[in-house]
Amino acid sequence: MNDQATPVSPSRPRRWERSAVEEIPVLDLGRYMAGDDGEIERLAAELGHAQQHIGFFYITNHGIAQELVDRVFAETARFHALPTEERLKLLIDDQQTGYAPMKSSQIEDGDVAVEKSPHKPDLSEAIWIRRDRPDDDPELVAGRPFRRNKWPQGLPGFRETIRAYQQAMEALGRRMLPLYARALDLPDVYFDPLFDRADIPVRLGHYPADLVGDANQFGAAPHNDAGFLTLLPQPEEDGLEVLTQSKKWIPAPVRRGDILVNGGNCLVRFSNGRFLSTPHRVLAGRPRPRYSIPLFYNPNFDAVVQPVPSCVSADRPAMYEPTTYEQYIIDYLARVYAHRRKPG
Ligand SMILES: O=C(O)CCC(=O)C(=O)O
Ligand SMILES: [Fe+2]
Secondary structure (H helix, E strand, O other): OOOOOOOOOOOOOOOOOOOOOOOOOEEEOHHHHOOOHHHHHHHHHHHHHHHHHOOEEEEEOOOOOHHHHHHHHHHHHHHHOOOHHHHHOOEOOOOOOEEEOOOOOOEOOOOOOOOOOOOOOOOOEEEEEOOOOOOOOHHHHOOOOOOOOOOOOOOOOHHHHHHHHHHHHHHHHHHHHHHHHHHOOOOOOOOHHHHOOOEOOEEEEEEOOOOOOOOOOOOEEEEOOOOOEEEEEOOOOOOEEEEOOOOOEEEOOOOOOOEEEEEOHHHHHHOOOOOOOOOEEEOOOOOOOEEEOOEEEEOOOOOEEOOOHHHOEOOEOOOOOOEEHHHHHHHHHHHHEHHHHOOO
16 A cells, blocks of 8 residues: 555465454553563554554553653744744755644645545644754764754753653654564564664644635645654644544544554555554644644664565565665655655
8 A cells, every 4th residue: 555566476465354443442551661571462462453453552551751741742832932934944854854834744645545636735834853963973974864953943941852752752662662573473572673773753743723724624634654653642632533444534532641653654564564554634723723743763764674574475475675764765755745846
């Protein structure tokens, strides 16, 4: 379903089993986060079922301090209250870093073939921030893509809070890797070396209240996430909807304190199509402003993204060619973001 897949084998692969799950399950990580590795088997089974049949699940007792999450929401609101000219100094670039103004973002994602007519630009704005690096970081100095951040001026504490958030969420993502590995019948440590310098962008988004868009307009138009997994600490406002396997849009109800998790296209590739990257969207024009702070937990830039051995067999040949994550994300951005194709 993804990434202009070039079938490696001409034969028709056996399909992965799917059933329509119409409610997003909740996984309790409490005992696992407290060090009980006896929980891996149970959690991996729950995670595997969720990822194969709906592509979304909540985690509760995940260990991320609500106080930190609240501070990130507060910093996000503070950023979006800056004068427009301050925010425009950080205008988003072709590396998906910086400030994307209202209606500037328009994903044209051929993967989401559920609605044929093109969507209007998103009724939201966001700042994208990647891993914070020192000025003498060798990869940054070498000019490698996705290594340079744009930080706002005049917001003391902003950078420190976002950095602390990224660190905490990265640790959570890392702790979840054995669950994905076990769920895919791999050794628990399988993914660890592919994520020891993970790409950890955050999108600090603002969906203003009371905006009435056109019929085909959203706060965030239907899309698949590109990366491995997305962590969405629950916002105060609802509006997020998820497309189930029965092609119904269902709301993802707000569960304050929990984190919503979903798989992205990278996970689809690793799992050779077994795990879902489920289309989702955010409705526009809610009665109150909505802020959201997803963190995308992605592999190292030089990690090779390719179907794992346990998901490839004679009747399910590899559906995706190996690619580095860096090249994969360059190709993805070139494909889906309309604003990247506009001059300037
Ligand atoms: O704002 C949200 O709740 C989700 C946003 C989203 O889907 C994304 O940033 O990829
Ligand atoms: Fe998303």
